Amino acid sequence: MRLLVVPLGDVPRDLLADISHALAKYGLRCQVGEGTPLPAEAFHPERGKYRAEELLRLVVPREEAVLAVTPADMYADDLSFVFGLANLGRPGAVVSVHRLRSPDRERFLGRVVKESVHELGHTWGLPHCSNDACVMAFSNSLEMADAKGQDFCESCRRVVPIATDPTRA
Numbered sequence: 138m139r140l141l142v143v144p145l146g147d148v149p150r151d152l153l154a155d156i157s158h159a160l161a162k163y164g165l166r167c168q169v170g171e172g173t174p175l176p177a178e179a180f181h182p183e184r185g186k187y188r189a190e191e192l193l194r195l196v197v198p199r200e201e202a203v204l205a206v207t208p209a210d211m212y213a214d215d216l217s218f219v220f221g222l223a224n225l226g227r228p229g230a231v232v233s234v235h236r237l238r239s240p241d242r243e244r245f246l247g248r249v250v251k252e253s254v255h256e257l258g259h260t261w262g263l264p265h266c267s268n269d270a271c272v273m274a275f276s277n278s279l280e281m282a283d284a285k286g287q288d289f290c291e292s293c294r295r296v297v298p299i300a301t302d303p304t305r306a
């Protein structure tokens with residue numbers, strides 16, 4: 138499956154390349170696309186964050202799937218922050234690297250890839266999974282994000298349209 142990876146705001150090209158490389162292990166053929174600047178109107182001054190839904194709206198599906206990567210800290214209606222957002226069963230996902238940062242580059246990249254795969258799972262129709270080890274487990278803290286696995290559990294795996302053993306490739 139092809140995946141277009143696009144920066145939303147200022148994202149280093151080498152990070153986009155590293156994400157694409159890591160996602161290739163999931164059978165995703167990534168291509169880095171043109172970036173879009175962060176829209177000022179999506180910023181909520183009191184919250185000091187961007188509204189995730191408005192950023193997601195900018196992710197116009199141009200391929201089978203599009204993943205936007207943004208440095209913007211994001212919030213959603215009832216959540217003070219979100220790592221990412223996607224509409225269930227609809228192409229297009231946005232992931233924020235803001236809260237995933239770590240001095241350890243591998244750890245940082247691992248988190249970004251995990252959250253990216255999680256949001257892509259939503260685009261393929263997967264809801265949150267009750268299996269804590271599954272990449273579709275809901276996480277609203279770095280601890281939870283770090284604790285879950287990078288792959289889909291057996292039952293989620295049946296739904297996704299990609300080959301999903303990232304450890305094998």
Ligand SMILES: [Zn+2]
Nearest residue numbers: 255259265275
């Ligand atoms: Zn989710």
Ligand SMILES: [Zn+2]
Nearest residue numbers: 266271290293
């Ligand atoms: Zn699962």
